[in-house]
Amino acid sequence: MEEDLGILLFERNTRGVRLTEAGRLFVEQVAAGIDQLDHAVKVAGMTAAGEYGQLRIGVHGLITGSFLDNLLADYRRSHPCITVEMTETTARDAVMLIRACRIDVAFVVGACELPDCHSRPIWTEPLMVALPAHHRLASQLGVTWDDLASEQFLVRHAGTGPQVHDHIVLRLAGRWSQPAIRRFEVERGTLLSMVAQGFGVTLLGAASGLFPTAGVVLLPITDEPRPIVFSAIWSPHNHSAALRNLFALAGDMGRSTQSA
Structure with missing residues (x-):
C-alpha cells in the first residue's frame, strides 16, 4: 500500500x-x-425491507378513530424510521399526483379503476345521511332514498364532494325531477354546520359519527345496497417496500375488524 x-x-x-x-x-x-x-x-x-425512508400519502380527510386513522397510527408505531407525509386532496387530484410521482398512494372513496394505476379496496363503512337535529326524519332509526328524494343536498367541491354528488345522482336517477344538489367551496366542518343550520342534508361515511357535530343527526340509509368502499390507488411502477408493508398492515387490520 x-x-x-x-x-x-x-x-x-x-x-x-x-x-x-x-x-x-x-x-x-x-x-x-x-x-x-x-x-x-x-x-x-x-x-x-421497508423499514427506512418515506411514504407520501394522499387523503380526502382524516377522522380521529377511523380505520384510516388507526391504520396510520399503527404503521408509524411499527415502522418508526419511515417518515409519513400526508397531502389532503380530491380523488381526481390524487391521481394526478400519483402519475407525477409526487405521492406514493392515495385513499379514495369508491372502487377506482384506471388503466395506468393499481387499486385495491382497503375498508368499508355504512353510508349515513346527516340531517339537522330538528329535521322531520331526525327521530327515526333510519331513512330510505325515497325519504330523501325531495331533500336539498349539500356537497363540497373538494374532498369527497365529487363522489358524493355522483352517488346522489345515481341513487335518485329516473325520478320525475332531478335531485336538488348545491355545491360549496367549504371544509367538511363548515358543511356540517350548514346542515345544523337547516341549509340541507349531506352524505357521510359512518366514521363521521366518531366526531359528532352539534345540531346534526346521522342516520343510516336502510336501502343502500352496500357499504361505501374506500380504496387505495398507486402507480404500478412504485415498488416501495414501505408501501407493501402498509398494505400488509391494512390487510391484518381488516381481518381483525371482520372477526371482531
Whole structure:
C-alpha cells in the first residue's frame, strides 16, 4: 500500500512498527469511511425491507378513530424510521399526483379503476345521511332514498364532494325531477354546520359519527345496497417496500375488524 500511495505509513525499527503521522491520519479517514459504508449498507437494507425512508400519502380527510386513522397510527408505531407525509386532496387530484410521482398512494372513496394505476379496496363503512337535529326524519332509526328524494343536498367541491354528488345522482336517477344538489367551496366542518343550520342534508361515511357535530343527526340509509368502499390507488411502477408493508398492515387490520 505504501508503494501504491507513495507515502510512508509506518516507521519501522528494532523495537517494532508504529504509524507515521501520515499513517495515523490515513487510518482515521479509512475507519470513518468504513463506518460510513457500514451505515450505508444498513440503510440500504432497511430501505429494501421497508423499514427506512418515506411514504407520501394522499387523503380526502382524516377522522380521529377511523380505520384510516388507526391504520396510520399503527404503521408509524411499527415502522418508526419511515417518515409519513400526508397531502389532503380530491380523488381526481390524487391521481394526478400519483402519475407525477409526487405521492406514493392515495385513499379514495369508491372502487377506482384506471388503466395506468393499481387499486385495491382497503375498508368499508355504512353510508349515513346527516340531517339537522330538528329535521322531520331526525327521530327515526333510519331513512330510505325515497325519504330523501325531495331533500336539498349539500356537497363540497373538494374532498369527497365529487363522489358524493355522483352517488346522489345515481341513487335518485329516473325520478320525475332531478335531485336538488348545491355545491360549496367549504371544509367538511363548515358543511356540517350548514346542515345544523337547516341549509340541507349531506352524505357521510359512518366514521363521521366518531366526531359528532352539534345540531346534526346521522342516520343510516336502510336501502343502500352496500357499504361505501374506500380504496387505495398507486402507480404500478412504485415498488416501495414501505408501501407493501402498509398494505400488509391494512390487510391484518381488516381481518381483525371482520372477526371482531
